[in-house]
Amino acid sequence: MSIPAILALAMLLDAALGEPRWLWSRLPHPAVLMGRAIDALDMRLNAGAFRRAKGVLAVAMLAVGALTIGVVLAQLGTLIVAIAAAILIAQRSLVDHVAAVAAGLRQSTEAGRSAVAMIVGRDTNGMDQATVTRAAIESASENFSDGVIAPLFWLAIAGLPGLVLYKTINTADSMIGHRTARHAQFGWAAARLDDVMNFVPARASAALIALLARPRPRWQDIASDARQHRSPNGGWPEATMARSIGVALSGPRAYAGQTQDYPFVNPAGLRRAGPAQIDAAITVLWRAWGAVLILATLAALLV
Template identity: 45%
Template sequence: MVAGLAIEAVVGWPEAVDKRIGHPIRWFGWLVERTERLGNRQSWSRSARIATGGFVALFVVALAGWIGLGIQLFLPAGWLGLALMALIASSLIAARSLHDHVADVSEAFDAAGIATARYSLSRIVGRATVDLDEPAIARAAIESLAENTSDGVTAPLFWGALFGLPGLFAYKAINTLDSMIGHRSARYEAFGKVAARLDDLANLIPARLTGILFALCAGSGRAIQVMFRDAGRHRSPNAGWPESAMAGALGIRLSGPRTYGETTSNEPWLNSGARDPSGADIRHALELYRRVVIAIAFILALLGWADLT
């Protein structure tokens, strides 16, 4: 997992490879889309759609885990097998891609102005961005960075370190299911219920570890205080931990009301009473994020060394 993280951080997912074979996440997405079309019948009862969605979710996760296991068993022993496993693992870790997408928003403020910042933000969040001012753009970018540090970095490495490629593949299948069908909309509320609960369960430990790492890497007792006080206020049982820790570490407020399409969600503030963030705070959040990724790599390397000895 350390080698996979290093490869992704340095190289990312090469564009030439993406054009030739696509990306594993899109493969999962294709499978979820096809099974959802077949199984999510609006004419069925709510309980039938929950059961069918649960079967689809478990099938996709089990299939992903078995594929990961098959690949792992097929790999040769020794350094070649390790290198190939690291290369495969790197495709399911998002340390560099997350950093670069959020950095695009930060750089847009400096180089091109708020309109370009809104556009860059629209590529990484689901909320409406067309009317957002600078504090709202900065808030959304920092929230996305904090939450996805858990979903895209800590959690894949956590499950990969525990169970190898089967754990990594299964987790990314769960995460993809949640992002595609785990919504509280009329279409997905029933069908995606099991997928959403699986995602909550899979991220339970990684989200809290991420929050703790944000606080420790910031050297901020305030971040610890805000995290334990405000994490439970978030609508997600997990996202509130890294987001509230980030808010406390930077001395800003996050969350609050936001708009998704035509729907306004009146979320409570995290670190209420603190100032609104600015474009400069995105850079500070990215600096903290880089320290956290390095800390994760160090911890995994230390655990691996302890296991070898």
């Protein structure tokens, strides 16, 4: 089975099955296992002097482990590779979580807050409908790049070892890549490597969303907004989504009780957005997913 065929099969398996509770309630999800390894290294190495060097060592150990696991699994056959890839792709679970926010908001703002708290790290207490909506759409945009396009990209470039490596580094960044007193030094390597590995996928995600949008947003406007974003990569899919569905994203939010006055992305867009705009973002996600599936299928037929 060719790499494009594996990509297409993995995408279809993920879309059909998502993350079945009957399975992951009995077995630890690979992301959970990655998290345990990262947490163990954090507890063991993140102390005393030379924390940046220790963080580099931790990332090197994680990378060796991830590549080894990927190589071993790849020897078990293409069907195992496709199943493993489907588990590490997050289109279905992403859409389900974001759709739950829209459903919650249609019940009450409080229900929307509870749903969005499952997918964002910012403070959700006191959020109104507009801020809940922005948080959900921002998560949808950035995680489409991190959870769908980047895994597919690294699977296509470096096979299952590349995909497992990417997911491990991305998980490490989410756990220790923050600029806090504890992790500013130790998590430096994880954050920088995650930036490197997401550089192409983030811009590819933006280009894909933009090409399918009607009317099509100008790339110059997307680039201008993306440069204002706090993340060197996350701003690209977020800025494109904002302009594709006509909303303003980002803006002020709070973390651990501290308000961060981030600038708006697409500041001229709708700021009092609600469930309908979340629905529009989900439509964009599936449209972009479908385009990638078509490309992978055509490539599989031509190989």
